Amino acid sequence: MTQALDVxxxxxxxxxxxxxxxxxxxxxAGIAGFRNAISRTPPQEPLRAAKVPARRALxxxxxxxxxxxxxxxxxxxxxxxxxxxxxxxxxVLPEAVRNHPALASNGAEGILDAVGSAVGxxxxxxxxxxxxGAGISVALSxxxxxxxxxxxxxxxVAAVDSLLNGRDVxxxxxxxxxxxxxxxxxxxxxxxxxxxxxxxxxxxPGAFARILGIGSATERDVVAGPRYSQGRGFxxxxxxxxxxxxxxxxxxxxxxxxxxxxxYATWESMFYSTxxxxxxxERLPVxxxxxxVGEMGAASGALALALAAxxxxxxxxxxxxxMCESASESGLRAACLVGPALDAPVPPFRPEEGAYRRVLGLxxx
Numbered sequence: 001m002t003q004a005l006d007v008x009x010x011x012x013x014x015x016x017x018x019x020x021x022x023x024x025x026x027x028x029a030g031i032a033g034f035r036n037a038i039s040r041t042p043p044q045e046p047l048r049a050a051k052v053p054a055r056r057a058l059x060x061x062x063x064x065x066x067x068x069x070x071x072x073x074x075x076x077x078x079x080x081x082x083x084x085x086x087x088x089x090x091x092v093l094p095e096a097v098r099n100h101p102a103l104a105s106n107g108a109e110g111i112l113d114a115v116g117s118a119v120g121x122x123x124x125x126x127x128x129x130x131x132x133g134a135g136i137s138v139a140l141s142x143x144x145x146x147x148x149x150x151x152x153x154x155x156x157v158a159a160v161d162s163l164l165n166g167r168d169v170x171x172x173x174x175x176x177x178x179x180x181x182x183x184x185x186x187x188x189x190x191x192x193x194x195x196x197x198x199x200x201x202x203x204x205p206g207a208f209a210r211i212l213g214i215g216s217a218t219e220r221d222v223v224a225g226p227r228y229s230q231g232r233g234f235x236x237x238x239x240x241x242x243x244x245x246x247x248x249x250x251x252x253x254x255x256x257x258x259x260x261x262x263x264y265a266t267w268e269s270m271f272y273s274t275x276x277x278x279x280x281x282e283r284l285p286v287x288x289x290x291x292x293v294g295e296m297g298a299a300s301g302a303l304a305l306a307l308a309a310x311x312x313x314x315x316x317x318x319x320x321x322x323m324c325e326s327a328s329e330s331g332l333r334a335a336c337l338v339g340p341a342l343d344a345p346v347p348p349f350r351p352e353e354g355a356y357r358r359v360l361g362l363x364x365x
Contacts, residue, residue, distance in 0.1 A: 004210050005147070013075075090155060217234070
């Protein structure tokens with residue numbers, strides 16, 4: 001089996017919670033963070049968005065806001081689990097095709113340096129993955145390589161984004177992709193950050209989840225193109241994830257998807273899910289992150305992983321293995337298979353007891 005990764009801690013900042021546990025609890029309770037947050041010239045109605053509650057002074061510039069969001073989730077993960085040894089920091093940022101205003105002045109490297117300074121903890125390795133929501137697969141693959149080579153003992157993999165800026169809002173409105181009365185099949189923009197702390201299995205005790213497989217692929221028919229996606233890129237990413245984990249497709253108990261409600265993403269989801277999930281099941285629950293926190297862009301993939309890890313560790317997940325599916329506007333597609341950590345206590349999966357034991361058997365094989 002390709003090297004798995006233990007999840008030791010996590011952190012997040014979203015419209016429904018200022019830390020990972022608040023976000024997970026609110027998500028489980030069905031609380032949505034939508035409100036009329038984007039004002040427009042009358043008589044036009046304000047647009048709904050998932051906005052992180054914060055003072056105006058913290059949003060002086062787009063770059064400063066992203067740095068504050070990212071550093072908060074990173075500090076949360078580091079506080080919950082202080083580690084001994086060399087720690088790497090990998091940061092996922094918006095893809096270049098979006099021309100995010102936060103990257104205009106100092107670029108991605110400037111944000112990485114600012115985040116590192118704000119966190120205040122020295123990191124042996126710092127790296128970027130400016131790939132959007134699916135960049136989580138690139139970051140995790142890089143983290144796994146660093147850990148296997150012994151360059152670091154643990155890795156903080158963080159992601160941050162905000163679509164609540166004039167450039168993204170104008171772009172989404174001009175292409176009829178944002179939810180408004182004239183566009184009922186549109187997305188709700190959001191913002192936030194998420195971070196997970198990973199290490200090799202057995203390196204540190206007390207892991208509460210395990211990343212079993214990572215997969216990625218490229219979709220040729222992107223959202224800005226002339227054609228709808230047929231889901232071939234996502235299907236390839238999902239197949240790569242289960243191959244990486246050396247586990248069958250039938251081991252997936254539930255899905256966490258970043259499908260954001262717009263027509264393109266909904267059609268793509270319909271195609272790739274029928275291409276890949278072929279095992280007969282009584283049910284296959286799907287959690288949609290955007291239904292609670294909106295479209296979080298680059299942060300959506302990392303948030304899906306954090307929600308999967310916390311739900312599996314907490315024993316309220318629909319089953320023991322989650323497939324986290326995330327997409328980027330540039331065409332990158334990512335899939336990550338998350339399961340229980342072998343040294344963690346067995347959660348009370350009453351309806352899925354047999355499935356949980358079966359997954360443990362696959363992991364030990």
